[in-house]
Amino acid sequence: MASELRIEGLRAGYGGVQVLYDVDMHVRAGETVALLGTNGNGKSTVIKCVTGQLVPTAGRITAVIDGTEHDLVGLRAEEVVGLGIALVPEGRRLFPKLTVEENLHLGAFREAARPKLQQGLEFCFEVFPRLAERRKQLAGSMSGGEQQMLAIARALMTQPKMLIVDEPSVGLAPILVSKTIETIGELKKRLGLTVLMAEQNFQQAVRIADRGYVLVHGKIEMHAENAEELRNNQMVRKLYLGID
Amino acid sequence: MYVTWDLMANAIVAGILLGGFYAAVAVGVTIAFGMLDIVNIAHPAVMMIGAFLAYLALNTFGIDPMITMVILAGVGLAIGPFLYRGYHALIEKRGDESLQGLAFFFGILFIVEIGLVMTFGVDYRALELSYLSKTFELGAVSIPARMLIPFVVAMIMCGLCYAYLFYTFTGRTILAVAQDVEAVRLIGADPQRSKSVAFSIAIATGLVAGVLLILIQPVEPSIGREFIGRAFAVCVLGGIASITGTVTAAMILGVAETLTASLIGPSWSPAISFGLLLLTLAFRPSGIFGR
Ligand SMILES: Nc1ncnc2c1ncn2[C@@H]1O[C@H](COP(=O)(O)OP(=O)(O)OP(=O)(O)O)[C@@H](O)[C@H]1O
Ligand SMILES: [Mg+2]
Numbered sequence: 001m002a003s004e005l006r007i008e009g010l011r012a013g014y015g016g017v018q019v020l021y022d023v024d025m026h027v028r029a030g031e032t033v034a035l036l037g038t039n040g041n042g043k044s045t046v047i048k049c050v051t052g053q054l055v056p057t058a059g060r061i062t063a064v065i066d067g068t069e070h071d072l073v074g075l076r077a078e079e080v081v082g083l084g085i086a087l088v089p090e091g092r093r094l095f096p097k098l099t100v101e102e103n104l105h106l107g108a109f110r111e112a113a114r115p116k117l118q119q120g121l122e123f124c125f126e127v128f129p130r131l132a133e134r135r136k137q138l139a140g141s142m143s144g145g146e147q148q149m150l151a152i153a154r155a156l157m158t159q160p161k162m163l164i165v166d167e168p169s170v171g172l173a174p175i176l177v178s179k180t181i182e183t184i185g186e187l188k189k190r191l192g193l194t195v196l197m198a199e200q201n202f203q204q205a206v207r208i209a210d211r212g213y214v215l216v217h218g219k220i221e222m223h224a225e226n227a228e229e230l231r232n233n234q235m236v237r238k239l240y241l242g243i244d
Numbered sequence: 245m246y247v248t249w250d251l252m253a254n255a256i257v258a259g260i261l262l263g264g265f266y267a268a269v270a271v272g273v274t275i276a277f278g279m280l281d282i283v284n285i286a287h288p289a290v291m292m293i294g295a296f297l298a299y300l301a302l303n304t305f306g307i308d309p310m311i312t313m314v315i316l317a318g319v320g321l322a323i324g325p326f327l328y329r330g331y332h333a334l335i336e337k338r339g340d341e342s343l344q345g346l347a348f349f350f351g352i353l354f355i356v357e358i359g360l361v362m363t364f365g366v367d368y369r370a371l372e373l374s375y376l377s378k379t380f381e382l383g384a385v386s387i388p389a390r391m392l393i394p395f396v397v398a399m400i401m402c403g404l405c406y407a408y409l410f411y412t413f414t415g416r417t418i419l420a421v422a423q424d425v426e427a428v429r430l431i432g433a434d435p436q437r438s439k440s441v442a443f444s445i446a447i448a449t450g451l452v453a454g455v456l457l458i459l460i461q462p463v464e465p466s467i468g469r470e471f472i473g474r475a476f477a478v479c480v481l482g483g484i485a486s487i488t489g490t491v492t493a494a495m496i497l498g499v500a501e502t503l504t505a506s507l508i509g510p511s512w513s514p515a516i517s518f519g520l521l522l523l524t525l526a527f528r529p530s531g532i533f534g535r
Contacts, residue, residue: 051430052429053426053429076429076434077426077429077430078428078430078432078433078434081429081430081431081432082432087430089427089430093424093426093430094424095419095420095423095424095427096423097423097485098419098420098423102416102419105413105416106416106417106420106431106433107431108413109413109416109417109431109432109433110431110432110433113432114413154431157431158431
């Protein structure tokens with residue numbers, strides 16, 4: 001069923017330093033929305049507010065999960081995950097001294113995911129055969145690409161309705177970036193997810209994005225209703241493609 | 245001195261049995277210190293409370309220590325969350341955990357000891373039970389019941405801890421919380437609850453280990469201190485956060501001590517624990533089973 005996310009007038013910052021200025025965003029059911037912006041413009045800050053890791057100073061964040069509306073402001077991170085909103089965080093945040101399999105098992109902690117543990121594992125191993133090969137390996141000893149796969153897989157183990165991914169391309173070789181983005185696009189289709197993805201890599205992100213927002217210095221400077229519009233926009237051309 | 249195979253075999257079996265008891269003492273330290281970074285040097289005080297409650301239960305109410313230990317395990321699990329909440333509010337929440345935590349638990353150790361001295365005096369107390377003085381002969385090796393029973397209980401207890409940590413959802417979050425608290429939230433679990441459960445398990449194992457101690461030997465209130473060093477040595481030797489490592493290291497320590505006692509002399513055995521600890525830290529800082 002339909003799951004969507006709405007952010008209205010969001011302001012947030014760190015210890016008195018304001019980072020976000022009245023951010024408005026909308027991720028409709030079944031969409032993949034890209035949140036674009038270069039380093040330090042506030043993408044992760046938006047995501048932290050949505051996922052309960054940072055309390056906004058103003059604004060509303062609401063999610064509709066399976067037809068029920070939830071106010072996300074004030075919820076703790078674990079409560080947001082409990083609703084069915086999974087996060088693949090910046091820096092992946094795996095448990096380095098646990099094995100691939102143990103990391104995946106942990107992903108299935110939430111009540112709704114527990115009975116589907118086995119199914120979830122099979123699904124993850126099918127999507128990422130590399131993880132099946134490495135199931136007994138410690139997460140911390142895997143390559144960057146493998147760790148990114150595991151981070152995505154662990155998020156899927158929570159049986160989410162909505163997937164939020166913070167810069168999946170960071171630290172990956174170009175070929176892996178392209179593969180990771182494709183995988184996210186594929187997963188979205190297969191699982192019927194609603195996806196919000198923060199990315200700096202514009203060229204890759206627009207390949208799977210239905211729509212996009214560009215964040216500059218904590219403000220949404222533009223949003224595009226489709227990938228074509230995003231590609232052709234003047235500011236995007238200037239910021240990302242170096243074309244004036 | 246004349247060393248026979250019988251003497252050696254007896255020393256090794258006695259060492260393994262003793263090691264089992266050490267594992268019971270150390271498993272709580274492995275969970276609290278190894279997994280939660282809580283330097284609970286008051287763990288022996290918890291043991292002494294368990295030991296004296298077993299004494300009281302038998303001599304006042306006629307309750308067998310085997311029943312007492314099951315009750316105490318339940319009590320430990322039930323009051324553990326409150327103790328953890330207290331520790332969290334006073335120490336953990338403020339950061340600076342190690343040093344202030346150390347002082348905090350040292351204080352608790354003293355208070356408990358003084359409390360026990362005022363209640364029970366400084367005399368040694370033992371449990372008078374006929375089944376404890378039985379001995380089983382296995383060829384030339386004799387196995388005293390007062391060592392065998394604690395060994396069996398210890399192995400069951402460590403097995404339960406292992407199964408809980410590796411095969412239940414909350415148990416697994418305890419392994420995870422030691423590595424990344426925020427990431428635990430991202431899988432939908434409350435890290436405070438994981439820590440609280442783990443701390444409670446540590447308390448419960450401490451109480452049971454105390455009952456085991458008074459089965460093995462007479463106790464007086466400050467005797468628990470003898471085990472602080474050993475428990476932390478076993479924990480480090482075993483690889484900080486590993487239950488299987490803890491059990492193995494405890495056996496190694498037990499055997500090393502009994503062999504030293506029968507080959508060189510009993511007064512040398514404590515030196516062995518710390519010798520092993522230093523060697524481990526020098527050559528394999530992550531412990532035998534460290535990941
Ligand atoms: N924990 C923090 N404490 C203080 N300031 C922070 C913190 N995290 C981020 N900031 C600041 O907030 C601003 C936005 O950071 P944010 O991490 O949201 O950017 P980003 O768009 O995700 O960048 P990147 O692409 O590098 O991940 C930056 O100026 C950053 O320095
Ligand atoms: Mg970021």
